[in-house]
Amino acid sequence: QKEVEQNSGPLSVPEGAIASLNCTYSDRVSQSFFWYRQYSGKSPELIMSIYSNGDKEDGRFTAQLNKASQYVSLLIRDSQPSDSATYLCALYNFNKFYFGSGTKLNVKP
Amino acid sequence: EAQVTQNPRYLITVTGKKLTVTCSQNMNHEYMSWYRQDPGLGLRQIYYSMNVEVTDKGDVPEGYKVSRKEKRNFPLILESPSPNQTSLYFCASSDSPWGEQYFGPGTRLTVT
Numbered sequence: 001q002k003e004v005e006q007n008s009g010p011l012s013v014p015e016g017a018i019a020s021l022n023c024t025y026s027d028r029v030s031q032s033f034f035w036y037r038q039y040s041g042k043s044p045e046l047i048m049s050i051y052s053n054g055d056k057e058d059g060r061f062t063a064q065l066n067k068a069s070q071y072v073s074l075l076i077r078d079s080q081p082s083d084s085a086t087y088l089c090a091l092y093n094f095n096k097f098y099f100g101s102g103t104k105l106n107v108k109p
Numbered sequence: 110e111a112q113v114t115q116n117p118r119y120l121i122t123v124t125g126k127k128l129t130v131t132c133s134q135n136m137n138h139e140y141m142s143w144y145r146q147d148p149g150l151g152l153r154q155i156y157y158s159m160n161v162e163v164t165d166k167g168d169v170p171e172g173y174k175v176s177r178k179e180k181r182n183f184p185l186i187l188e189s190p191s192p193n194q195t196s197l198y199f200c201a202s203s204d205s206p207w208g209e210q211y212f213g214p215g216t217r218l219t220v221t
Contacts (some may be wrong), residue, residue, distance in 0.1 A: 046209045
Protein backbone atom coordinates (compact mmCIF):
# COMPACT_ATOMS: atom_id res chain seq x y z
CA GLN A 1 0.00 0.00 0.00
CA LYS A 2 1.29 3.40 -0.95
CA GLU A 3 1.88 5.89 1.82
CA VAL A 4 -0.04 8.65 0.07
CA GLU A 5 -2.94 8.16 -2.33
CA GLN A 6 -4.44 10.71 -4.68
CA ASN A 7 -6.94 10.48 -7.51
CA SER A 8 -4.94 11.15 -10.67
CA GLY A 9 -7.79 13.05 -12.33
CA PRO A 10 -8.04 15.03 -14.42
CA LEU A 11 -10.40 17.13 -12.36
CA SER A 12 -12.14 19.69 -14.54
CA VAL A 13 -13.88 22.72 -13.06
CA PRO A 14 -15.21 25.91 -14.65
CA GLU A 15 -13.52 29.22 -13.94
CA GLY A 16 -14.79 30.72 -10.69
CA ALA A 17 -15.83 27.39 -9.17
CA ILE A 18 -14.39 25.65 -6.13
CA ALA A 19 -11.89 22.88 -6.86
CA SER A 20 -11.63 20.16 -4.22
CA LEU A 21 -8.55 17.94 -4.15
CA ASN A 22 -8.25 15.01 -1.79
CA CYS A 23 -5.50 12.86 -0.41
CA THR A 24 -5.44 9.89 1.97
CA TYR A 25 -2.46 8.49 3.81
CA SER A 26 -1.71 5.23 5.51
CA ASP A 27 0.61 6.07 8.43
CA ARG A 28 -1.16 7.36 11.54
CA VAL A 29 2.13 8.70 12.92
CA SER A 30 2.51 11.30 10.16
CA GLN A 31 2.54 14.81 11.56
CA SER A 32 3.28 17.25 8.74
CA PHE A 33 1.38 17.58 5.49
CA PHE A 34 1.97 19.66 2.42
CA TRP A 35 0.36 20.60 -0.86
CA TYR A 36 2.65 21.36 -3.80
CA ARG A 37 1.66 22.64 -7.22
CA GLN A 38 3.55 21.54 -10.33
CA TYR A 39 3.01 23.15 -13.70
CA SER A 40 3.80 21.04 -16.72
CA GLY A 41 7.54 20.88 -17.28
CA LYS A 42 8.31 22.76 -14.07
CA SER A 43 9.42 21.85 -10.58
CA PRO A 44 7.02 21.57 -7.62
CA GLU A 45 6.35 24.64 -5.48
CA LEU A 46 4.77 24.73 -2.04
CA ILE A 47 1.21 26.03 -1.69
CA MET A 48 0.30 25.10 1.87
CA SER A 49 1.55 23.21 4.86
CA ILE A 50 -0.69 21.96 7.67
CA TYR A 51 0.25 20.28 10.90
CA SER A 52 -2.86 20.12 13.08
CA ASN A 53 -6.44 19.01 12.62
CA GLY A 54 -8.81 21.52 11.11
CA ASP A 55 -8.66 24.13 8.40
CA LYS A 56 -5.88 26.47 7.36
CA GLU A 57 -6.63 29.27 4.95
CA ASP A 58 -4.28 31.26 2.75
CA GLY A 59 -5.92 33.49 0.21
CA ARG A 60 -8.00 31.37 -2.16
CA PHE A 61 -6.55 28.15 -0.76
CA THR A 62 -7.80 26.17 2.24
CA ALA A 63 -6.11 23.02 3.48
CA GLN A 64 -8.08 20.64 5.67
CA LEU A 65 -6.58 17.91 7.82
CA ASN A 66 -8.42 15.08 9.54
CA LYS A 67 -5.94 12.80 11.29
CA ALA A 68 -8.60 10.43 12.63
CA SER A 69 -9.79 9.69 9.10
CA GLN A 70 -6.28 10.04 7.64
CA TYR A 71 -7.08 12.47 4.90
CA VAL A 72 -5.98 15.90 3.86
CA SER A 73 -7.70 18.06 1.28
CA LEU A 74 -7.12 21.29 -0.60
CA LEU A 75 -9.90 23.63 -1.64
CA ILE A 76 -9.27 26.28 -4.26
CA ARG A 77 -11.92 28.97 -4.32
CA ASP A 78 -12.63 31.13 -7.37
CA SER A 79 -10.55 28.81 -9.54
CA GLN A 80 -8.62 30.49 -12.33
CA PRO A 81 -7.19 29.04 -15.55
CA SER A 82 -3.75 29.77 -14.07
CA ASP A 83 -4.55 27.19 -11.36
CA SER A 84 -4.44 24.44 -14.00
CA ALA A 85 -1.60 22.22 -12.85
CA THR A 86 -0.88 18.97 -11.05
CA TYR A 87 -1.31 19.14 -7.29
CA LEU A 88 0.90 16.91 -5.16
CA CYS A 89 0.05 15.88 -1.64
CA ALA A 90 3.04 15.11 0.59
CA LEU A 91 3.69 14.07 4.15
CA TYR A 92 6.74 14.17 6.34
CA ASN A 93 7.46 11.26 8.62
CA PHE A 94 10.70 10.45 10.48
CA ASN A 95 12.97 12.59 8.31
CA LYS A 96 11.50 11.32 5.05
CA PHE A 97 9.00 12.74 2.60
CA TYR A 98 6.33 10.78 0.80
CA PHE A 99 4.47 12.21 -2.16
CA GLY A 100 1.28 11.17 -3.85
CA SER A 101 1.24 10.74 -7.60
CA GLY A 102 -0.68 14.00 -8.01
CA THR A 103 -4.08 15.17 -9.22
CA LYS A 104 -4.23 17.05 -12.50
CA LEU A 105 -6.57 20.04 -12.33
CA ASN A 106 -8.01 21.73 -15.41
CA VAL A 107 -9.80 25.04 -14.95
CA LYS A 108 -11.84 25.87 -18.02
CA PRO A 109 -12.39 29.55 -18.95
CA GLU B 110 18.45 35.17 -5.80
CA ALA B 111 17.63 32.19 -3.57
CA GLN B 112 17.78 29.08 -5.66
CA VAL B 113 18.61 25.43 -6.10
CA THR B 114 20.62 24.64 -9.21
CA GLN B 115 21.12 21.29 -10.90
CA ASN B 116 23.46 20.26 -13.67
CA PRO B 117 23.13 18.96 -16.24
CA ARG B 118 19.50 19.66 -17.11
CA TYR B 119 19.40 16.94 -19.73
CA LEU B 120 21.59 13.88 -20.04
CA ILE B 121 21.54 10.90 -22.34
CA THR B 122 23.99 8.16 -21.45
CA VAL B 123 24.60 4.46 -21.91
CA THR B 124 24.23 1.59 -19.49
CA GLY B 125 27.13 1.28 -17.07
CA LYS B 126 28.77 4.66 -17.65
CA LYS B 127 29.20 6.41 -14.31
CA LEU B 128 27.61 9.81 -14.00
CA THR B 129 27.13 12.56 -11.44
CA VAL B 130 24.30 15.07 -11.24
CA THR B 131 25.25 18.11 -9.23
CA CYS B 132 22.97 20.05 -6.89
CA SER B 133 23.79 23.31 -5.17
CA GLN B 134 21.74 25.67 -2.99
CA ASN B 135 22.57 29.19 -1.83
CA MET B 136 20.11 29.43 1.08
CA ASN B 137 22.29 27.85 3.78
CA HIS B 138 19.73 25.07 4.13
CA GLU B 139 20.59 22.06 6.25
CA TYR B 140 18.16 19.53 4.77
CA MET B 141 18.62 18.39 1.18
CA SER B 142 16.96 15.60 -0.81
CA TRP B 143 17.02 13.87 -4.15
CA TYR B 144 13.82 12.67 -5.80
CA ARG B 145 12.91 10.89 -8.97
CA GLN B 146 9.61 11.48 -10.71
CA ASP B 147 8.04 8.86 -12.94
CA PRO B 148 4.59 8.90 -14.57
CA GLY B 149 1.95 7.44 -12.27
CA LEU B 150 4.41 7.05 -9.39
CA GLY B 151 4.84 10.65 -8.35
CA LEU B 152 7.92 11.90 -6.57
CA ARG B 153 9.91 9.30 -4.70
CA GLN B 154 12.70 10.22 -2.32
CA ILE B 155 16.05 8.63 -3.17
CA TYR B 156 18.35 10.01 -0.47
CA TYR B 157 18.29 12.84 1.98
CA SER B 158 20.84 14.68 4.09
CA MET B 159 20.21 16.32 7.45
CA ASN B 160 23.54 18.20 7.35
CA VAL B 161 27.16 17.92 6.27
CA GLU B 162 28.36 14.31 6.36
CA VAL B 163 24.89 13.12 7.44
CA THR B 164 23.03 11.23 4.71
CA ASP B 165 20.41 8.49 4.75
CA LYS B 166 18.32 6.40 2.41
CA GLY B 167 14.92 7.45 1.21
CA ASP B 168 12.32 5.24 -0.39
CA VAL B 169 14.23 4.15 -3.51
CA PRO B 170 18.01 4.30 -2.86
CA GLU B 171 19.12 1.24 -4.86
CA GLY B 172 21.61 2.11 -7.58
CA TYR B 173 22.36 5.60 -6.25
CA LYS B 174 24.98 7.20 -4.04
CA VAL B 175 25.22 10.66 -2.53
CA SER B 176 27.70 12.71 -0.57
CA ARG B 177 27.47 15.88 1.50
CA LYS B 178 30.93 17.30 2.01
CA GLU B 179 29.79 20.91 1.95
CA LYS B 180 26.53 22.36 3.16
CA ARG B 181 25.60 23.83 -0.20
CA ASN B 182 26.30 20.81 -2.43
CA PHE B 183 24.59 17.44 -2.61
CA PRO B 184 25.63 15.47 -5.71
CA LEU B 185 23.80 12.35 -6.88
CA ILE B 186 26.02 9.60 -8.25
CA LEU B 187 24.97 6.72 -10.49
CA GLU B 188 27.96 4.41 -10.61
CA SER B 189 26.50 1.97 -13.13
CA PRO B 190 23.32 3.44 -14.61
CA SER B 191 20.67 1.12 -15.99
CA PRO B 192 17.66 1.85 -18.23
CA ASN B 193 15.28 1.64 -15.25
CA GLN B 194 16.96 4.76 -13.89
CA THR B 195 15.66 6.77 -16.81
CA SER B 196 13.63 9.43 -15.05
CA LEU B 197 13.22 13.08 -14.12
CA TYR B 198 15.35 13.92 -11.08
CA PHE B 199 14.81 16.78 -8.65
CA CYS B 200 17.04 18.09 -5.93
CA ALA B 201 15.40 20.00 -3.07
CA SER B 202 16.49 21.84 0.05
CA SER B 203 14.83 23.27 3.15
CA ASP B 204 15.97 24.97 6.33
CA SER B 205 14.46 22.20 8.42
CA PRO B 206 13.30 18.65 7.57
CA TRP B 207 9.63 19.58 8.01
CA GLY B 208 9.86 22.96 6.30
CA GLU B 209 9.10 24.19 2.80
CA GLN B 210 11.22 22.41 0.25
CA TYR B 211 12.68 24.43 -2.59
CA PHE B 212 13.13 22.36 -5.72
CA GLY B 213 15.74 22.63 -8.41
CA PRO B 214 14.70 22.80 -12.09
CA GLY B 215 15.09 19.06 -12.64
CA THR B 216 17.43 16.83 -14.61
CA ARG B 217 15.98 14.59 -17.28
CA LEU B 218 18.12 11.47 -17.52
CA THR B 219 17.86 8.87 -20.26
CA VAL B 220 19.88 5.66 -19.98
CA THR B 221 20.02 3.56 -23.14
